[in-house]
Amino acid sequence: MNAVDRVMAVIEFNPDGTIVSANxxxxxxxxxxxxxxxxxxxxxxxxxxxxASDEYRRSGSC
Numbered sequence: 023m024n025a026v027d028r029v030m031a032v033i034e035f036n037p038d039g040t041i042v043s044a045n046x047x048x049x050x051x052x053x054x055x056x057x058x059x060x061x062x063x064x065x066x067x068x069x070x071x072x073x074a075s076d077e078y079r080r081s082g083s084c
C-alpha cells in the first residue's frame with residue numbers, strides 16, 4: 023500500500039459515500055486538501071446535473 027500511496031491519487035470512502043481520507047497525490051491532483059473534503063459526500067466531485075439525476079441515484083452512489 024505504501025507504494026500505491028506514493029504513485030497514485032487515492033481517496034477512501036465510507037459505504038455511504040462520505041470521504042474518509044485522501045492522500046497527498048489526490049490533493050495535488052484535485053486541488054482540495056483533506057480538511058476541505060473529509061466527511062463530505064463524493065457527489066461533490068460529480069457534475070451537479072449528473073449528481074441530481076436518477077441515473078446517479080440508481081448507481082448506488084448516494
